[in-house]
Amino acid sequence: MRTIDISNLEDLLPDSWKEHAKNLKDSLEGKNAMEKREIFKDNPIWQELLVILKGLSNNKCWYSEAQEVMSDMDVDHFRPKNEAKQIDIDGKTIKRNGYWWLAYDWKNYRLSSIYSNRLRKDKHTDDNESFGKGSFFPLRNGCLPATCVDELDDEVIYLLDPINPNDPDLLFFSEDGKAVPSVEKDSEPWNYARAVVSIDIYHLNHTPLKDARLVVWNLCQRKINQIKQINQKEHRTAGDNARIEIIKAEIREMISKSAEFSAVALACIEKNKIRMAA
Numbered sequence: 066m067r068t069i070d071i072s073n074l075e076d077l078l079p080d081s082w083k084e085h086a087k088n089l090k091d092s093l094e095g096k097n098a099m100e101k102r103e104i105f106k107d108n109p110i111w112q113e114l115l116v117i118l119k120g121l122s123n124n125k126c127w128y129s130e131a132q133e134v135m136s137d138m139d140v141d142h143f144r145p146k147n148e149a150k151q152i153d154i155d156g157k158t159i160k161r162n163g164y165w166w167l168a169y170d171w172k173n174y175r176l177s178s179i180y181s182n183r184l185r186k187d188k189h190t191d192d193n194e195s196f197g198k199g200s201f202f203p204l205r206n207g208c209l210p211a212t213c214v215d216e217l218d219d220e221v222i223y224l225l226d227p228i229n230p231n232d233p234d235l236l237f238f239s240e241d242g243k244a245v246p247s248v249e250k251d252s253e254p255w256n257y258a259r260a261v262v263s264i265d266i267y268h269l270n271h272t273p274l275k276d277a278r279l280v281v282w283n284l285c286q287r288k289i290n291q292i293k294q295i296n297q298k299e300h301r302t303a304g305d306n307a308r309i310e311i312i313k314a315e316i317r318e319m320i321s322k323s324a325e326f327s328a329v330a331l332a333c334i335e336k337n338k339i340r341m342a343a
Contacts, residue, residue, distance in 0.1 A: 066225065066233040067322050069127050071172070077117050078171060085110055086169035093165055101165050102147060111140040111174055118176040123323040126178035127227040128198075128267040129274055132325050133178050141177035142168065143226065145200040149210065152203040152223075152262070161210055163200070170214075175227060180274075181267045198224075201266050205255075225263040235260045236269075238332040240286075242278035244269040281326040285319055285333040288312050292339065 075083075089108050093101055118140060124132050144164035151159045167173040182198050204210060205221040225232040235256050237247035246260035264270060292312055295305045319330040 066128060066130060066227050066236050067122075067328055068230045068233050069121055069175075069227045071121065071228050074117070074121070074171060077120075078114070082110065082113060083171075086171070090166070090169045093168070098147075101168075105146060105168060110169070111142070111171075114171065114174060115140055115176075118174060122176060125176075125325060126181055127176045128181040129178055129269055129271075130326050130328060131178050131180075131274060131277065137179055139177045139179055139182040141175045141182045141198065143173050143175045143202075143224075145202055148200050149202040150200050152201070160200075164202075164211070166213065180271050181269070198266050198268075203262060203266075223259050223262045224266060225259060232259075233328065236264070236328065238278055238282070238329045240282060240336075242275035242282060242329070244274075244278075278326050278329045281319070281329045282333050285316060285330045286337070288316050288319075289333065289337045289339055 089104065089110070093104060096104065115138060119138065126133065126138065142164070144167050146165050146168040147163040149161050149163050151161055164173070177198070203223040205223065208221045209219070211217045211220050225235055227233060235247050237245050239245055244264045246257045246264075248256045248260070250257040292309055295301070295309055298305060316330065316334070318324060320327050320334065324330070
């Protein structure tokens with residue numbers, strides 16, 4: 066996960082779309098749950114923003130950093146519109162009212178792979194459990210859910226949000242391509258819990274994802290090893306220096322925000338403690 070800057074997103078939206086969204090939001094007032102569902106079903110205008118949202122991440126899922134070439138992407142409602150599922154401390158799932166009043170709010174949209182957004186089993190394992198966001202939006206126990214825009218900042222949410230610059234740093238990646246918390250449970254229990262819950266709900270350890278990350282990690286590691294071998298030479302040549310510059314340029318390309326699984330390459334650099342990380 067890398068931070069997605071949506072500060073200019075509103076300027077990219079057609080005026081006609083914003084007006085339509087406002088009218089639809091106004092039409093939801095006073096409707097019952099079934100009537101609201103019908104309006105959502107008949108007016109999924111968030112899908113019209115798919116190309117614009119893809120442009121903010123070079124076609125990458127905002128949760129997993131995967132570029133979905135052979136499958137569809139979803140425009141995910143970060144706060145679910147119909148219902149929101151809360152994970153209870155005892156492992157129970159409790160449903161509460163959805164954030165219908167954010168259904169047509171562009172600030173609530175996130176670009177998501179179907180494997181992060183929809184409930185799916187990992188067909189590459191014997192595990193029968195389903196992962197994916199669905200309508201999950203857990204809050205810290207005891208936290209009251211928002212009922213209007215002014216109350217959103219009072220919510221203490223579990224899920225890591227790619228538009229929050231502080232959240233992507235809570236994820237790290239191991240040498241085998243697995244997503245793990247970047248903090249220790251004892252030192253930062255709340256941030257650790259947020260990372261663990263997000264990894265499960267966003268299905269970030271789906272087997273194909275881990276395999277793809279492993280390829281990126283191994284490639285980055287090979288490049289770092291080449292730099293280390295040259296640095297260990299007692300007498301460096303001009304050719305050695307030029308080779309290091311080329312390799313570093315390649316690594317910088319791997320960690321650019323537009324690169325697929327760039328956070329994995331960043332994790333590899335951090336683990337190796339090479340000076341070019343800055």
